[in-house]
Amino acid sequence: MITPEPGRPLPFFVYGTLRPGEPNHDLFLRGRTAAEAPARLPGAALYDGPGYPYAVEQDGEEVRGELVTALPEAYEDLLTALDLLEEYAPDDPRNLYERVARDTVRADGTPVRAWVYLAAPPVAARLRTRGTRIEGGDWLSRR
Template sequence: MRPFFVYGTLKRGQSNYARLLAGQTVSEMRAWLPNTALYTAGPYPFLVEAVDLVPPGATVFGELMTVAVDQYQQTLALLDELEDFVPGRVGNLYERVIRMVQTAVGPCEAWVYIAGAVVEAAIRRGELWLIDSGEWS
């Protein structure tokens, strides 16, 4: 049961936090993921780690959410649904992967939803734009 690194609409103060994570967590802290970048075409961001899409020194900033044990499976299912992720399916909007994220108290292994191949292709076609700051606000 890994925590989730969230960087967009699931962050505190954002619309999906209130709907899906508020009251479900036992810990929430600032976190960041080096060598990644954020892109968007509108209402939500995509995290990418493909070398050709990440500017040198880029970092994505977000939050590490640790979900209560008794809420974990339900929350995982709801987040997978939100991110249009189905394990093993080709063409997912996002893929759920394990990454080592950084926090003020040290590194932590977490689930991260990253852009799927279809989104990466759209970025390469110029259909999404880079969020230079690495911060969704």
């Protein structure tokens, strides 16, 4: 497991509407990021949602996306904005997503700990039984 340096904010792993070219990228990320690079999230599968995807923990699978590093001065505002976008509140049983720290992998194989919005447990359970998987784990491939 990768541990972040104490006091250093985590980057974000984005895999759906926050990716470049998708509707929320410019709304939420433009001007707030220091870097964006391809990455993958091992141990998760991607499911189609109502206009956006859900990543669900699942061994042997992976989700493709981008690793987004916020500008230091924009980090807190971006964290708040993304929590609102994903309708995430700590310990709220109504959450559709949970923000969790997970190990991701850059394109060059470097592991990086990042914030990821995963499907909340009740949502994940429904998706595993009745959801539509996005084969290959890449939201952009659905086009």
